Structures are given as structure tokens and as C-alpha cells.
Amino acid sequence: MTDDPSRPESVPSTPSTRPEAVSLDKAAVSGAPSTNQTQEGGSSPWADAQAAAARSAAAGNGGVPLNSSQFSSSFQPQVGAVQSDVAQKKLVAGLLGIFLGSLGVHKFYLGMNQPGVIMLVCTVAGYLLFTLLAIILIGFIFLLLPAAVGLVGLIEGILYLTKSDADFQREYIVGKKAWF
Structure with missing residues (x-):
């Protein structure tokens, strides 16, 4: 030793x-x-x-x-991650509303299935009725239905993009506001 x-x-x-x-x-x-x-x-x-x-x-x-x-x-909540998630949801829902609004895809993305199904059914029914009744020359009236639903989707997409992240989260993600 x-x-x-x-x-x-x-x-x-x-x-x-x-x-x-x-x-x-x-x-x-x-x-x-x-x-x-x-x-x-x-x-x-x-x-x-x-x-x-x-x-x-x-x-x-x-x-x-x-x-x-x-x-x-390491034990504090990640606030920035939640805010960026809301901003991303807002952007995606807004763009889906603008480009695929007549199909109600933005509603499905936000988890509001019933309004999404209503928009999808109205659009598909309008196109089907137009196709079936075009022979009689009155089918053009049924093109107004998909156009109106598309206009609703366009307006909702613009509203989504112009809202603040907090308002968007409160109204559409948490509150599940269905229309406008």
C-alpha cells in the first residue's frame, strides 16, 4: 500500500x-x-x-x-408549441376553405363532421342534379347550389385567415363554431 x-x-x-x-x-x-x-x-x-x-x-x-x-x-409547459399549432391549424383550415371549401374539407379538418357532411352532400347533390337534369335544360339552376356552398367555403377560409390565433382557437377549435 x-x-x-x-x-x-x-x-x-x-x-x-x-x-x-x-x-x-x-x-x-x-x-x-x-x-x-x-x-x-x-x-x-x-x-x-x-x-x-x-x-x-x-x-x-x-x-x-x-x-x-x-x-x-424541463417541467414548464411549452406555450410556444401550442401557439404554433394553432397558427398552423388556422393556416391549413383557411387554405382548405378557400380552395376546397365547397367540399367542406376545412370542416372535417377542424373536427366538425356534421357541417362538413352537409357541405359535401350539397355540393355532390348539386352536381348530380345538374348532370341528370341538363338534358331538360333546367339543370343549370342546380349549379347554383355548389356555387353557393363554394362561396360559403371561400368566406370561411378568409375569415379563418384573418382571425387572430387566440380568436381562432377559442371559436373554431375549442368552441367548434360551425358556420362563419
Whole structure:
């Protein structure tokens, strides 16, 4: 064995290096809670809890322990992600309303199936009636139905794009406002 104190082999294992008693400060004797108490192994409960938290954080973070700012920021809600999701939904729903509004695709995208089905049925029925009745020369009247539904989709698409993200989320995503 060498006399190098940094090597574990050179440290004698005598009872004096390992505290066996519980040390208490004056506050603990008087009945008040203390933060300086040590357990039988020589470590305090607070140090043990911190070490356990660091081990669990290191295990969940690829072996890299988190410092206090990383630890607190990892549990904060990601507000920017929610806002960008609403902005993306607003943009996609607006463009679908403008380009495929007569089919009600923007309604299906926002999860409003009943208004989407109504728009789709009106458009398809209008085109079918136009095709079937075109022979009699009155079928052109039924072209007004898909045109009107397409106009509704166009107006809704423009409304979606001009609303703020908060208004769009409140009215169309959370509130499920069906028309205009």
C-alpha cells in the first residue's frame, strides 16, 4: 500500500472515519425542525434526497445530470408549441376553405363532421342534379347550389385567415363554431 491520500487503499478503515452517531443542532434539541441532522451513515436526509433526484434525472437525461435551471425549465409547459399549432391549424383550415371549401374539407379538418357532411352532400347533390337534369335544360339552376356552398367555403377560409390565433382557437377549435 502507498501513502497517497487520494487513493482509497491508503485510507485506513477505522471507526473514527465513519460517524456512527446522529448529530443534532440546538434547534433539534429544543423541538424545532432542523436541516443539519445527519443519519447513521454520516449523510443528511436532504443530501440523500438530492442525490436520488440527481441520479433519476441523470438516468432520464442520457446520463447527464440536470442543473437547477434545466430541471425547472424541463417541467414548464411549452406555450410556444401550442401557439404554433394553432397558427398552423388556422393556416391549413383557411387554405382548405378557400380552395376546397365547397367540399367542406376545412370542416372535417377542424373536427366538425356534421357541417362538413352537409357541405359535401350539397355540393355532390348539386352536381348530380345538374348532370341528370341538363338534358331538360333546367339543370343549370342546380349549379347554383355548389356555387353557393363554394362561396360559403371561400368566406370561411378568409375569415379563418384573418382571425387572430387566440380568436381562432377559442371559436373554431375549442368552441367548434360551425358556420362563419
